[in-house]
Amino acid sequence: MTATHTRPAPGTAGQPAVPGARRRPRISVSLPYLLMAPAVLALVALLGWPAVNVIITSFRKLDLGELTRGEVVWAGFDNYAQILTGSDFWVIALRTVVFTAAMVGATVVIALLLALLMNHIPAVPRVVLQISLLLAWAMPQLAATTVFQWIFDQQFGILNKTLVLLGFDSFEGASWFASGTSTLTVVGILIVWQAVPFVAMTLYAALLSVPKDLYESAGIDGASGWQTFSSITWPHLKPVLLIVTFLSILWDFKVFAQVWAVREGGPNGESTTLPVLQYLEGIAGKHFGVAAAVSVLMVIVLVIVCAQYLRLLLRSQEGEL
Amino acid sequence: MTIRRIGLSALALAIALVFAFPTYWMFTSSIKPRGEVLSTSYDLVPSAVTLENYASALLGSDFLRYLGNSLLVTLTAVACSLVAGTLAALAMSRFRFRGRKGFLMLVLVAQMVPFEALMVPMFLFMRDLGLLNKLPALILVYWITTLPFTIWSLRGFIDGIPIDLEEAAMVDGCSRAEAFRRVTLPLLGPGLVATSVFAFITAWNEFLYALVLMRSEDLQTLPVFLKTFQNAFGTDWGATMASATLFTLPVLVFFLIVQRKMVSGITAGAVKG
Numbered sequence: 001m002t003a004t005h006t007r008p009a010p011g012t013a014g015q016p017a018v019p020g021a022r023r024r025p026r027i028s029v030s031l032p033y034l035l036m037a038p039a040v041l042a043l044v045a046l047l048g049w050p051a052v053n054v055i056i057t058s059f060r061k062l063d064l065g066e067l068t069r070g071e072v073v074w075a076g077f078d079n080y081a082q083i084l085t086g087s088d089f090w091v092i093a094l095r096t097v098v099f100t101a102a103m104v105g106a107t108v109v110i111a112l113l114l115a116l117l118m119n120h121i122p123a124v125p126r127v128v129l130q131i132s133l134l135l136a137w138a139m140p141q142l143a144a145t146t147v148f149q150w151i152f153d154q155q156f157g158i159l160n161k162t163l164v165l166l167g168f169d170s171f172e173g174a175s176w177f178a179s180g181t182s183t184l185t186v187v188g189i190l191i192v193w194q195a196v197p198f199v200a201m202t203l204y205a206a207l208l209s210v211p212k213d214l215y216e217s218a219g220i221d222g223a224s225g226w227q228t229f230s231s232i233t234w235p236h237l238k239p240v241l242l243i244v245t246f247l248s249i250l251w252d253f254k255v256f257a258q259v260w261a262v263r264e265g266g267p268n269g270e271s272t273t274l275p276v277l278q279y280l281e282g283i284a285g286k287h288f289g290v291a292a293a294v295s296v297l298m299v300i301v302l303v304i305v306c307a308q309y310l311r312l313l314l315r316s317q318e319g320e321l
Numbered sequence: 322m323t324i325r326r327i328g329l330s331a332l333a334l335a336i337a338l339v340f341a342f343p344t345y346w347m348f349t350s351s352i353k354p355r356g357e358v359l360s361t362s363y364d365l366v367p368s369a370v371t372l373e374n375y376a377s378a379l380l381g382s383d384f385l386r387y388l389g390n391s392l393l394v395t396l397t398a399v400a401c402s403l404v405a406g407t408l409a410a411l412a413m414s415r416f417r418f419r420g421r422k423g424f425l426m427l428v429l430v431a432q433m434v435p436f437e438a439l440m441v442p443m444f445l446f447m448r449d450l451g452l453l454n455k456l457p458a459l460i461l462v463y464w465i466t467t468l469p470f471t472i473w474s475l476r477g478f479i480d481g482i483p484i485d486l487e488e489a490a491m492v493d494g495c496s497r498a499e500a501f502r503r504v505t506l507p508l509l510g511p512g513l514v515a516t517s518v519f520a521f522i523t524a525w526n527e528f529l530y531a532l533v534l535m536r537s538e539d540l541q542t543l544p545v546f547l548k549t550f551q552n553a554f555g556t557d558w559g560a561t562m563a564s565a566t567l568f569t570l571p572v573l574v575f576f577l578i579v580q581r582k583m584v585s586g587i588t589a590g591a592v593k594g
Contacts, residue, residue: 032416036424039409039472046465047431050442057442067445117333125330125337132341138576139344140526142544143565147347150558156359158346165363193340254437257528261548275437282441283533295438302435310433 057292064286079293088269089277089294093301096253096273099184104248106192108241111199118204130201137197145261148190152176177263180270187258187271195251199244206240207233246309253302274298347569350562351375358559374559375567384564386539387546394456394542395524398463402520403513405464406471411501413472414479415487431469437529444533454537462530467520474519478512479505518575525572543568 060066061075083089114133118126139147151159154175163171177183210233218228256275259265265272265280272280274294282291303310350358351374353367358374378384409428413421443462444453452458482505490500528544535541541549547568550561 032412032418032421035408035412035416038405039468040424040427042405042465042468043427043431046461047434047439050439050446051434053442053446054439057445067448114336117329117336121326121330121333125333129333129337129340132337134576135344135573136340138573139347139569140522140544140572142526142528142547143347143569144343146547146550146561146565147343150350150562151343151346153556153558156361156556156558158365161361161363193343197340250433250435254435256437257544260532261528278438278440279529279533283444288441288445291441295441299435299438 054292054295057289058296060289060292062287062289062292067286067288075289079289080297082290083293083297088272092272092274092277093297095184097301099188099273100249100253103188103191103195103252104245106188107195107199107248107252108245110192111196111203111244112237112241114196114200115203115207118200119207133197133200136193139194141194141257142261144190144194145258148186149262152186178267180267180272183263183267183271184259187255187262190258191252191255195248199248202244203237203240206237210236242312243309246306249305249309250302253305254298274301344569347562347565350559351566353559355559358562359556374563377557378560378563378567381560382550382564383539384546384567387541387543388567390456390540391525391542391544394459394463395521397460398467398524399517399520401460401464402467402471403517406468406475406516407509407513409472410475410479413476415484428469428472432473436466440529440533443530447534452534454535454540456535456540458534459531459542462534463524463527466527467523470523471516471520474516475509475512478509478516481512482508515579518579521575522572 058079059075059077061073061078065071066073114129118129121129136144151157154160154173154177157176159176160171160174176186214232215228218232223231254275255273256279259271259273259276260279263271265276275298278291278294278298281287281294285291349365349367352370352372353364353374354369354371355373357364357368409424412418413425447453447458447461450458452461486504486508487497487500490504491497495503526544527542528548531542531545535545538549547561547564550564
């Protein structure tokens with residue numbers, strides 16, 4: 001997959017590979033720039049500008065009134081002060097961090113166990129397991145959310161029916177979406193269910209890349225199962241595990257669709273996370289400056305959490321460039 | 322040893338059931354007779370197969386209009402991504418030029434930007450352009466969401482095609498563009514398919530920007546429609562599951578096409594090892 005070997009373009013290296021390459025027309029000096037122009041324009045205009053703009057907006061007082069009048073009112077750090085002194089923000093931020101940590105932890109642990117399991121079973125059950133993982137992975141988020149709402153439905157959901165059948169009569173007509181905690185638990189299960197397949201497959205691929213003769217010589221040396229795991233499997237697995245953990249943090253921290261689709265942050269705002277807060281302030285509440293400040297704070301938290309990963313990733317890519 | 326293997330295999334199959342169940346349940350609920358969906362009886366297998374849920378999802382709602390919106394937006398964005406992405410990937414892979422490294426970094430960083438955090442400036446930007454409530458706004462957003470990955474992925478595929486082939490064609494009298502079109506482009510086919518499938522899935526799935534930028538109901542895409550569908554249909558779970566199935570189907574088909582490669586590669590490696 002990572003065929004990273006790049007060759008010098010013809011004619012740029014000392015000796016041209018073919019005689020024809022020497023008489024390159026002059027246009028080819030600007031050709032690569034022309035080829036890149038559409039992508040660069042799109043990236044700068046549609047990604048770079050909004051990224052700069054979110055910071056600028058976070059220092060403006062920008063509600064519906066200012067927006068329609070086209071006024072530019074600078075607010076300094078007012079938006080940040082308003083957000084950070086509000087009692088809601090810290091509860092929501094803490095909830096988001098705990099929610100993310102729980103989902104990432106569950107995803108990585110379950111995926112790791114599944115990858116180890118796949119490594120120890122015959123081909124047939126392994127392929128069956130992989131196909132079922134693919135099914136969970138492939139379902140669009142909103143379809144999955146809808147299906148989970150149906151499974152967890154108060155009256156006719158299969159889960160409550162099953163629990164009652166098993167003798168837990170208190171689940172008859174029990175609502176899973178009556179409190180923020182249980183709502184987020186259901187959403188968390190949904191997200192973990194869809195996130196495990198990618199992580200498990202990646203870790204399984206990493207397991208397969210461990211040279212088999214290492215295990216053979218460990219067997220000859222009489223190493224126990226645990227010793228083999230800790231001295232051979234784990235060192236190979238660790239770098240991949242780190243990367244998928246950081247990727248999961250990145251993805252789970254900014255989850256919006258599932259949380260919003262299930263209860264729009266309710267009941268009583270108890271399942272509101274930072275991305276939901278940003279939507280409620282900005283798009284629903286028309287406090288664009290405040291919402292931009294929430295965005296900036298969100299990114300700052302993300303960068304702090306993921307700084308180490310970013311450094312690792314950029315360093316690992318440097319050789320490839 | 323064998324008992325342990327049998328035990329582990331049984332465990333794996335039990336876990337497989339758990340992971341496959343929601344998909345199974347979505348599909349079977351969509352083909353159950355209406356009375357059976359909303360009953361207190363306990364049926365894991367439908368007693369009869371009916372298409373009435375599909376009929377009411379397709380005919381009793383604006384499903385087809387939203388399907389059209391979704392297809393238009395997604396396909397256009399993917400096409401734009403492929404064109405701009407192929408050109409940029411070609412430049413990065415086949416040329417050495419000033420600023421190349423900076424551009425690669427830009428693409429890498431762009432891939433990690435949390436798009437959700439750009440909700441407000443994107444909304445304001447589209448408003449300034451007069452594109453709120455217009456499908457081109459979504460096309461632009463999905464173009465930019467899929468572009469960094471497309472460039473990165475296609476660059477990998479082009480790197481894998483030996484440049485000697487193009488050079489040989491140029492010796493035989495092809496121009497640089499012809500050499501690319503006749504030699505490299507056909508070999509790039511599988512890479513283009515895989516990349517566009519992933520881009521398609523990303524855009525097809527997207528919910529937040531469709532919700533933020535398309536305030537008018539008849540311009541929404543399928544994900545937003547699915548969310549509002551339940552309100553519109555009350556508790557018609559049969560029709561809801563039929564819509565969810567129709568929404569999932571293209572993704573599932575595409576996913577299996579691309580993933581088969583990956584999984585067979587993984588299993589082949591296991592057998593060989």
